[in-house]
Every structure is written in C-alpha cells, then in structure tokens.
Amino acid sequence: MNYPPCFQDSEAKKEIERLCRENNIDILLLKDLCELLNEYSGMGRKEGVIQDIEDIIDRFIKRS
Amino acid sequence: MYLSKVHLENWRSYEDATFNFKKPNGRKPLILIGAMNGHGKTSFLIALYLGLFGKFGLRYCEGFTQDPENNPFYRKAIQLFRRNSANADQPSLVEMVFSPTLQDTDFQEVRIVRRWFFDSSNRPKLGEAFETVEIYRDDRPIKVQDLEYAHDKIEKLLFPAHIMPAFLFDGEQAQMLINNSGAPGIKKAVEVMFGTKIIDDVHAQIEQYLNICHQKLGGKKQASFKEQELSSKTSERQRINAQLTELQKKHIEKEKEKEEIENSRKEAMERLTMLGGQKALDVKKLGEELLMQEQNKSTAEKNLTDTVRHLGLALSLTRLGTPIENRLKSEEIREKWERLRESTMERAEQVIAVAVPEPPSSDELLGNLSQEIRDRVKDRFKRALQQIYNPPPNGCADSYLCGHVKGEQRHVVFDLLCQVRAQNASDIRQKAKKLKEAREIYEETIIRNERLTNLPDEVNELANQLDSFHSQIDEAIRRLNSIENEIKKLKGDLHNLNSEIGKLQEEIASMEPQQKRIAVAERIHRVLTELSDKLRPIALNHLEELVTHHFLLIADKRFKGRIKFPKDAAPIFEFQTGKSQAIDIMSGFERRSFGIAFSLALAEITQKRVPLIIDTPLGNADSKYRPRLLQALTDVALDQIIILTHDQEVNGELLSSIDQKVSQKYLVIYSDESNASSVFENSFFGEQK
Numbered sequence: 236m237n238y239p240p241c242f243q244d245s246e247a248k249k250e251i252e253r254l255c256r257e258n259n260i261d262i263l264l265l266k267d268l269c270e271l272l273n274e275y276s277g278m279g280r281k282e283g284v285i286q287d288i289e290d291i292i293d294r295f296i297k298r299s
Numbered sequence: 300m301y302l303s304k305v306h307l308e309n310w311r312s313y314e315d316a317t318f319n320f321k322k323p324n325g326r327k328p329l330i331l332i333g334a335m336n337g338h339g340k341t342s343f344l345i346a347l348y349l350g351l352f353g354k355f356g357l358r359y360c361e362g363f364t365q366d367p368e369n370n371p372f373y374r375k376a377i378q379l380f381r382r383n384s385a386n387a388d389q390p391s392l393v394e395m396v397f398s399p400t401l402q403d404t405d406f407q408e409v410r411i412v413r414r415w416f417f418d419s420s421n422r423p424k425l426g427e428a429f430e431t432v433e434i435y436r437d438d439r440p441i442k443v444q445d446l447e448y449a450h451d452k453i454e455k456l457l458f459p460a461h462i463m464p465a466f467l468f469d470g471e472q473a474q475m476l477i478n479n480s481g482a483p484g485i486k487k488a489v490e491v492m493f494g495t496k497i498i499d500d501v502h503a504q505i506e507q508y509l510n511i512c513h514q515k516l517g518g519k520k521q522a523s524f525k526e527q528e529l530s531s532k533t534s535e536r537q538r539i540n541a542q543l544t545e546l547q548k549k550h551i552e553k554e555k556e557k558e559e560i561e562n563s564r565k566e567a568m569e570r571l572t573m574l575g576g577q578k579a580l581d582v583k584k585l586g587e588e589l590l591m592q593e594q595n596k597s598t599a600e601k602n603l604t605d606t607v608r609h610l611g612l613a614l615s616l617t618r619l620g621t622p623i624e625n626r627l628k629s630e631e632i633r634e635k636w637e638r639l640r641e642s643t644m645e646r647a648e649q650v651i652a653v654a655v656p657e658p659p660s661s662d663e664l665l666g667n668l669s670q671e672i673r674d675r676v677k678d679r680f681k682r683a684l685q686q687i688y689n690p691p692p693n694g695c696a697d698s699y700l701c702g703h704v705k706g707e708q709r710h711v712v713f714d715l716l717c718q719v720r721a722q723n724a725s726d727i728r729q730k731a732k733k734l735k736e737a738r739e740i741y742e743e744t745i746i747r748n749e750r751l752t753n754l755p756d757e758v759n760e761l762a763n764q765l766d767s768f769h770s771q772i773d774e775a776i777r778r779l780n781s782i783e784n785e786i787k788k789l790k791g792d793l794h795n796l797n798s799e800i801g802k803l804q805e806e807i808a809s810m811e812p813q814q815k816r817i818a819v820a821e822r823i824h825r826v827l828t829e830l831s832d833k834l835r836p837i838a839l840n841h842l843e844e845l846v847t848h849h850f851l852l853i854a855d856k857r858f859k860g861r862i863k864f865p866k867d868a869a870p871i872f873e874f875q876t877g878k879s880q881a882i883d884i885m886s887g888f889e890r891r892s893f894g895i896a897f898s899l900a901l902a903e904i905t906q907k908r909v910p911l912i913i914d915t916p917l918g919n920a921d922s923k924y925r926p927r928l929l930q931a932l933t934d935v936a937l938d939q940i941i942i943l944t945h946d947q948e949v950n951g952e953l954l955s956s957i958d959q960k961v962s963q964k965y966l967v968i969y970s971d972e973s974n975a976s977s978v979f980e981n982s983f984f985g986e987q988k
Contacts, residue, residue, distance in 0.1 A: 239494020240904070241834055244841070250833045251826075258822040259801070265501070265826065272500040276455055281504070288508050292816050292823075 238266045239273075264295045300406050300457070301939040302910045304396035309385035311342035314975040318343075318965060323400060323938040327962035330941045331949060333983050334967035339976040340943040343967075344914045345380060347467050350393030350413045352450060352460045353430060359464045374423040377415045377430075384974055387421045390414040397457060397910075400938045409456045410435040458909055465898045469914040495834045502827040505820055512817050529803045536796050543789050550782045557775035564768035571761045620716050627709050629696035634705065636695050640688040651680045797825065838904065839864060845900035846870075846893070852931040853892040853924070862893070888920045892928065899935045910939040917948050925953055933960045946984040954983075 241247040242262070255262055268291055275281045303320050307313040320330055334340045341361065348356035354373045381391045392414045399406040412433040416424045423429050432449040434441040436456065443449045454460055655677050659666040665673060704712055804818030847862045850872075860874040862882070870893070873879045882893050898911060916932065917925050929949070932940055942949065949957070966982035969975070 239497050241494040241498070241838070244837070246841075247834055247837050250837070251830060254826045254829055254833075258826050260819065260822050260826060264819075264823065268501045268505070268823070269494065269497045272497050272504060273455075276451075276497070276500065284504055285508055285511055288504060288820075289816060292819050295819060296815055 239269055242266060242269075260295065261299070264291065267291045267294070300397045300403055300409075300909065301400055302395065302912070302941065303398040303408075304394070305343070305346070306392070306394035307343075307346050308392040309382040309389055310346050310391055310393060311380055311382060312337075312339050312969050312974075312976040313342065313346075314382060314385075314973075316967075316976060316978045318978060319980075320939070320941070321962055322398065323962065325938070327960050328937055328940050329933060329957060329961045330939065330963045330965070331961055331983060332941060332943045332965045332967060333946065333949075334943065334976070335945055335969075338969040339967045340914055340945070341469065342380070342976075343943060344467060344469060344912065346393045347395065347912065348463065349377070349380070350395055350411060351453060351457070351463065353413060353432070353446060355450060355460050356463065359468075361469060374429060378417075378421075378423055381415070381417065381421075382975075385417075385421070387417055387419050390416045402938070407437045408435075409453075410438070411453060462901065465901045466909045467912045468894065468898065495831060495838065498827060498831050498834065502824070502831060505824050505827065509817065509820050509824065512813060512820065515813065529800060532796060532800050532803065536793065536800065539789055539793050539796065543786065543793070546782055546786050546789065550779065550786065553775055553779050553782060557772060557779065560768055560771045560775060564765060564772070567761050567764050567768065571758065571765070623701075624713065624716050626696070626700060627704065627712060629694050630699055630701060630704075631709060632692060632694050633696040633699070636688065636691050640685075643684065643687065647681055647684050650684060651677050654680055841904050842900055845903050846896050849896035849899045849931055849935070850893055852934070853896060853928045854889060855924075862896075888918065888924055891916070891918060891920070892924075895928065895932065899931070899937075902935070902937055910941060911937055912941040912943070914943040915945065915948060916942060917944075926956060929953065929957050933957055950984060 242251065242265075251262060251265065255265065268288065271284070271287050271291060275284050301320065301323050303322070305318045305320075307316050309315075318332070332340065332343065345360050348359050350356075357373055357376055360376070377391065385391065392412065394410070394412045396411075397409045399408065410433075412435075414431050416429055416431075418424055427445075430446060432443055432446060434443055434449060434452055434456070441452060443452065450460065458466070655665055655673055656662045659668070659670075659673065665676065668676070801818075801822070804814075804821055843862055843864060847860075850862055851858060858872060858874075860872060860876075862870055863873050863879070864870050870882045871879045872882060872885070882890060885893070895913070895916060898913075902909060902911065911932075913932075917928060920928060932942075964981060964983040964986070966979045966984065967976050968979065970977065
C-alpha cells in the first residue's frame, strides 16, 4: 500500500483521525480512496473510477 | 529508489557510455563523478531531464528555459544535444534504470528508454517519428500509447515532473529552485508530495459521485419527505457556509483595516517623537517635560545667582585672608598687652603707697627723707613698674591698622576667614562646573521651549490624529469581536446542522442501499473539505522548518532565524531581530545553499527516497562553506547522492573528509582523438587506474 505522506505525518495524522472520528468514518476508507485516485492519476479520462469509489464505500459499509 | 544505471548513446560528447551504480547500503550514499569542464557533467544532468520527461524537461536545462512548449524549438534543442559526429541512422538515446532500495517494499524496478531519431541529413525526423519512449516495470514493458501517456506514467512511477529540479539540479541553477519554491512551485510540490493533491482529487471525485447518485435516484423532485428535509437542511448548510465565508472575508478585511490604522498611528507617533525630541512620546508628555524644564530653568537661575554671590566673597578674601588674619592676631596681642599694662599702671599708686607710705611719719624706713626726695623715689618706682611691660611681647603689632575691628568683631572676621579658607580651589572649580552645567541646561531648555512653542499647530494636529486613530482602532476591535462572535455562532449552528443532516442521512440510509452510500459519501465529502484546508499549513510549516534546518547547517553563522515562504511571494529569511531578507537577493553561494537545503527538505517532508543528483554543488564556495555543505549533504537520510564535480571542487582534505561515505567514483575524460567522452569506474582525479 502506498498512501500519501500526510497519513504518516504525526500532526497531519491527528487531524485526519479527528475528522474521521467526528464524521463516523475510518481512516482506511480515506486511504483506499487516495490509493484509488493515485492509481487513476495521470489519466485524462478516469473511466471506471465512480464504480471503484462505490466498491470502496460498500466495503466500508460492510465492515462498519 | 536509486538510480542504478544511466546509458547514453550519441549524446553530446558521449558516444556510448554506461554508468552502473551500486545499490546504496546506507553508510555510503555518495557517488562522485569527476569530469573537467566540457567533458560531460552537465550533459549527464541534461540527459536525465530529457530522458525522463522529454519536452517538459527542456525547461530545466540551462539556456533553454524560454518557450519550453514550443515543439520545433525542442527538436532544435535535441539536435544540439546530439553528438555531432553521430551516424544519421543511429538515434540519440538515454536509458535510465531506477531500482528499489532495501526500504522500498512496494517499488518495482523502472527502466525508461527514450530515443530521438534523425533523417539522412542528420535533421530531426518530422512528426511522431522523432521520439519514442519505452517504459519497463520489472523488465516487463508497459504499453505506451503516446508521449503524453508516457509522461503521466513516468510521473506516477517515479515522481512529478515539476519537482524534478529539486532533486536533479545544477548548483548554478539555485535561482531557479528559489523561483520554483515561490507560491505556485511550493504549492505544487507540497500538494503532490505531501498528498494534498490526491486529497483534492478524491474530494472532486466524491462530489461527482454524489451528483451521479442523486441523478440515479431521479433528482430531488422524486425524493421522499426525509430527502426533502435533508435537501432543505443541506441548502440551509450551504447558506450558512456562504454566510460564514462572507464573514471570514469581512474579518480579514477588518483585520487589514486595523493593521493600516495601526501603521498610520505608528507613523504619527514617530513624527511626534521627531518633533518633540527623544523624550516626547506624545503631546501630554511634551507638556509635562516643558513644565519640568521650566522648573529646571528657575533652579538653574537661582543656583547661578547664589554661586556667583558666594564666589565673589570667596574670591575677594582668598588672597588677603592670611595677612589680614595675621594682622588681626598681632593687633589682638597688642590689645591684650595694652590692657594688661594699663591695668597694672592703674594699680601703680597702690603699689607705690605700699613701698613709700604716706604720711612720712608712718614710713619708718624713708620717713625722714624730704618730700622732694620721696616724690622722686615714687617716680622711680612708677618708671620701674612701667619697665615690666617693655618691650612689648612677640607678635605684638606696633600700631593699630584695623583699629575699628576689636573684641567680638575680630572673632566674627576670623570665622568668616575660616569659611573662605574652607572654600578651596577644587570647591570653587566644582561650583564653576555646576554653574556651567546649569547654564547649558538652561540654554537647552530655552531652545526646546522655543521649538515647542513654534510647533504647536502640527503637534496639536498630530495629537488629534492620534486620538482619532485610538478611537478607530477601538472601533475596529469592537467590530472584529462582533464578527468573531457571529462566526462562532454560525459554526455552532453549522455543527448542529451537520449532526441533524447526519442523523437524517442515517435514517435515509437505513431505507435504501444507494442512500446509505450517499450518506457515507456526504461524510467523506465533509472530512475532505476540512482536511484540505488543514493540511496545507501543516505541510508548509514542516517545509519551512526543514529548509531552515538544512540552510542553517550550511550557511554563515550570522544567519539566525527562519526561512519563510510568504503567500504569493518569493521565500525570505526572517532574522531573530525581526528584519527579513529575500533569498533571491542573497549572495550566489547563499542562494545555492538555499537550493540544496530546499531539495533536502523536500526529500524529507515527502519521504520520497529520490536520488539527489547535483552538478558542481560547491561552485565558488570558500574554504569555510565547502566542508559545511558537503557535511549537510552527507548527513541527510538519503539513499543516493550523486555529485558531479571537477578537479578543483572536491579534492584534497575535503575529499578525504567524505571519503568514508563515498561508495563509487567515476572519472569522465574527453579525448580529442576519439571525439568522445570515456567513463572510468573506480577512478577519480589523482587516483586514475
């Protein structure tokens, strides 16, 4: 897994954790979405990205 | 990742040359590539720029920064970089291999081969036939549709193109790094490498996802009662958000306004200080000082008068004091002597009456003498008595010169003389000094009084202005507090609304899977909206801290403070004293130091283990800077640092000091005979094998 460095920075991580807690989602959901968009980065047309987002959200709903 | 191979064909002076770099082991991150000027150092760096990102990389090549998007210009540039004696049918080629280090668990080897083709006249081929790129991942080719796709793919596999000059750069191009580190450059670098760009991308995609979901549900007309309520709450939230944005804007404006008034007040205060002298901080103080100086003036005048009076008496008596005192003493002796003599003579008749008693009949001894004889005896006794007081005692005055000063009066004069004698020369000098000082203070007071009395209008005007500024600042603070309260209240409302929306979404979500997804997506949207704003200042703060850290290790000791990246402006160095200096007007080596510090900081903040390749990092640095800069380079936790250098840069003691951190050395030598540069591994200046 290759997440953006902000997920490893202690100060940034605290903010991310606080916001996730307040909005009742988990960090994994954000990490998955970031990784997905990283995969799609550099592509002009991001075909299939909406379906992939939905899959990630479904995985979150299932595990929560 | 580290650069494990660079292969160049028909590239400037390189006919066919390969550099194979060993896997870094952590203790020895340095690789030295030595070459004299014109033997192939910069060609090596340019090969990396163009080999990696082709046309885009041209903007970072020295002398080609203008019009980088111009395609014919790019072809011409490549023609210039092509080896001039290359065979027409042979392309110019740059091949690079980036391999994983031990720490790179999820990085696979990336090989990029870029070729440029030329026609039989050695002119760049037209159209797509000019340039090709091959990309391999773990030796497996990646299908590359076109050059644009290749560019995106390389960015994704390695690092973004526009941060390339932060890791691969010519020491002379430090200015470019400074420019790139300005607002747009720094924003891009931090966004991409700290991850905020991806956060923004996710945010945009989630927004799109939400729109699509709503469309799938048939729009808001078809929405259920709950959805209508949700829609109404969402609209309310949008309204509050807009209101909040407006208030925050007003808050910033008001802050600015307050700052301007404070600056004007400061100017007025400075003007007032100039008018009233150093101690006159405002009109009230000026008035107080005027009064005080007037009092000082009166005291000085009194002191002056007293001092002169005392000084006059002292001066008149000082020289004649001793003779007068001596004279008075001798006259006092005379006076005592005369008094004693007169008193004795007054009693002379009684003494004679004892010696020659009357009548003669009572005088048994001399009674028979005639009266005449008896009178003569009495006269002799009298003369004998008088003889007791002759001559007068020692120190007795012959006559009275100060006959009018007698008895008690003489003692008053003695006391006065004592007082005068006590006022010796130093006492008189001190009094004279005090007199001079008093006169100076007095004159200064007069001048200041005159100055103040000549400037009442301007001073009063300034005082009025100051009063007005005070009121305006009070008003601005009052307004700011009021806006802050409004913002606080709105944020509270927003928080409540968000919880209500959340609850509604949960309720709706329990009805339909799609609505459940919408509820989650809404929450993700909220997180990302706030996160994006929170992460930027954190990233920027880290970057400032790290650039400062590295810069201070390299730069002169007089630099005490912090590097700042102001919004929409070039970076500055803010000294502890409060003064600041723009980096781009610093000396050449300080700019170079900043460039290197910036690269090292970016490498740390982004945690990208990108190889750092620097062409002539020391340049014309003096003997103090050289070891510090090299030390800074070797101290940072990077896997691979390739230094391109010449024989006068890293040599002698400097080379010995870093030798234990050097894993490989190369020497590039250009030969006129073969018209080509040859690469010698394990060789360096003075160590040729």
